[in-house]
Amino acid sequence: MSKLALLGGPRAIDEGRIGRWPPIDELDRRMVLESLESPTHVGGPQCRALEEEFAAWNGNRFVFNAGSGTGALHMCVAGIGLGAGDEVLCPAYSWPSSCMAVVHHQAIPVFVDIDFATINLDPSLLEAAVTPRTRAIMVVHLHGLAVDMEAVLEVAGRYDLRIIEDCAQGHGATFRGGKVGTFGDAAAFSCNQNKLLCGGEGGLFVTDDEEVLARGKALSLYADSGPPHDGPGAEGYALGYKYLGNDLAAAFARAQLTKLDGYLEQIAANAALLSAELAGAPGLILPTAPEGHIHNWYNFTLRFDMALLGAEGDPAGFRDKLVRALTAEGMPTAVWQRVPLPAMNVFQARNAYGRGAPWSCHNSRVDYALEQFPKAQRHCGCHTGMTDPIRPPNTPAEAKLLADAIAKVLEHAGELHDWEPT
Ligand SMILES: *Cc1c(COP(=O)(O)O)cnc(C)c1O
Numbered sequence: 015m016s017k018l019a020l021l022g023g024p025r026a027i028d029e030g031r032i033g034r035w036p037p038i039d040e041l042d043r044r045m046v047l048e049s050l051e052s053p054t055h056v057g058g059p060q061c062r063a064l065e066e067e068f069a070a071w072n073g074n075r076f077v078f079n080a081g082s083g084t085g086a087l088h089m090c091v092a093g094i095g096l097g098a099g100d101e102v103l104c105p106a107y108s109w110p111s112s113c114m115a116v117v118h119h120q121a122i123p124v125f126v127d128i129d130f131a132t133i134n135l136d137p138s139l140l141e142a143a144v145t146p147r148t149r150a151i152m153v154v155h156l157h158g159l160a161v162d163m164e165a166v167l168e169v170a171g172r173y174d175l176r177i178i179e180d181c182a183q184g185h186g187a188t189f190r191g192g193k194v195g196t197f198g199d200a201a202a203f204s205c206n207q208n209k210l211l212c213g214g215e216g217g218l219f220v221t222d223d224e225e226v227l228a229r230g231k232a233l234s235l236y237a238d239s240g241p242p243h244d245g246p247g248a249e250g251y252a253l254g255y256k257y258l259g260n261d262l263a264a265a266f267a268r269a270q271l272t273k274l275d276g277y278l279e280q281i282a283a284n285a286a287l288l289s290a291e292l293a294g295a296p297g298l299i300l301p302t303a304p305e306g307h308i309h310n311w312y313n314f315t316l317r318f319d320m321a322l323l324g325a326e327g328d329p330a331g332f333r334d335k336l337v338r339a340l341t342a343e344g345m346p347t348a349v350w351q352r353v354p355l356p357a358m359n360v361f362q363a364r365n366a367y368g369r370g371a372p373w374s375c376h377n378s379r380v381d382y383a384l385e386q387f388p389k390a391q392r393h394c395g396c397h398t399g400m401t402d403p404i405r406p407p408n409t410p411a412e413a414k415l416l417a418d419a420i421a422k423v424l425e426h427a428g429e430l431h432d433w434e435p436t
Contacts, residue, residue: 018426020342021433026419027344033407036212036277042269049265060261064268068203068211068218071271072195075222078231079259083182083204085234086217087115089257090200093221093230094176096121099376100149103175105135106354107390108154112180113355116152120372124148124380125356130389131302133157133315137165144169147376150176155184155194157399158210158312159303163189163197178202181220183312185210186278190306195220200230205267208401210281210312211274213267216259234258277406278310284404284413285311291417297323297424299396313350313399316420320396323427329395335430336423337398343419350399354390356382 017023049060057079065077080086096102098120104113106125113123126143129136134156151170153161170177177198181187184194185203195201200223203209205216221227236254289300299317303309318325318333325332333349340347360366361382364373373380384391402408403416 020339025344035402045265045269058261060264064264076227078219080217080257083217084111085257086202086219089219089230090178091119093226101147102150104152106387127387140169154180158310160189187310188308213263216263287410287413339423345419
């Protein structure tokens with residue numbers, strides 16, 4: 015193949031060839047404009063309709079349209095009744111929201127390492143992390159691959175733990191035929207613009223339990239309504255926030271929801287082509303979907319076998335060179351999270367609210383030493399991700415170009431050892 019674009023050769027993918035997510039058509043325009051002309055812009059008819067339509071699509075009893083996935087996650091934490099000092103088992107690798115939502119309720123995340131193959135929380139490590147203070151498990155269906163929920167439910171049952179599902183990346187992913195968001199006590203989806211159901215911003219707090227719904231919803235408007243202090247004079251009896259959804263975003267998300275199943279099919283076709291084209295490529299670790307899982311390919315994660323590619327020293331440094339080379343070929347790719355969650359300063363310093371709170375308030379001895387998370391660390395040094403390029407409007411023709419770009423960079427990887435960014 016020709017010389018790397020990074021070193022002055024021709025690009026594998028022409029400028030402007032990869033289309034932008036999400037595709038917008040007449041339906042999106044009409045629904046958003048209709049909402050614009052309506053008198054209600056917050057928590058109005060578009061929000062209520064989105065809740066009903068999403069509940070039907072995902073198979074849940076209750077959905078509340080929140081302002082963000084992060085807000086919806088916090089509502090899950092409050093909804094299942096967690097309180098200050100309670101411990102929640104969380105994956106060591108995710109987006110910060112999943113563990114931040116726990117800390118925002120003064121509860122304490124206890125991190126569990128990932129399974130390197132699935133990049134998800136490793137359920138076989140849960141039991142060893144349970145203490146008398148453990149109350150819940152936060153599962154994150156990362157990159158669109160469901161966690162092995164049978165194993166999680168088994169541990170939860172044995173220790174009487176509640177389950178929150180972070181489904182921000184999980185729309186439509188299934189485990190043994192069940193959609194994510196239907197396994198736990200509460201779940202949160204995101205409608206942020208990068209997610210598979212785009213409303214610009216937005217989130218969906220989901221549960222089948224009326225009490226969980228009420229407790230979670232109480233956070234959404236300064237806790238001025240809902241149990242345990244419903245009725246006259248209830249205002250301000252609890253600490254609340256403002257987590258309401260808005261109608262313009264909900265109208266956009268409703269239009270996109272009508273197209274979601276079609277999107278998921280097209281993404282699956284693109285991912286299948288990429289996997290087939292790249293199977294056996296030396297130095298590349300392809301993402302997998304174990305038996306019983308339907309992946310939604312939210313993020314088609316590429317990982318590099320650094321030993322095979324002859325990278326010495328800091329693996330992340332050589333990975334960054336590969337990312338530069340892929341980008342130069344015209345492939346939109348980015349390293350998502352560069353460090354495991356416990357590496358964040360808030361955990362290393364054990365200080366979220368000042369004076370060491372919430373850890374200091376509960377004599378918490380939870381240990382955030384990074385040696386406990388070797389798989390998450392290894393992952394952080396060798397991955398890069400692809401989201402938009404394998405989604406519509408891109409088709410298998412674009413996926414073929416992406417595969418060619420990846421193969422080209424791998425073939426020339428040896429030339430990057432001595433290359434230094436200028
Ligand atoms: C995006 C994301 C969130 C937060 O969703 P927002 O709508 O952006 O607040 C939470 N968890 C994961 C895994 C995410 O990817």
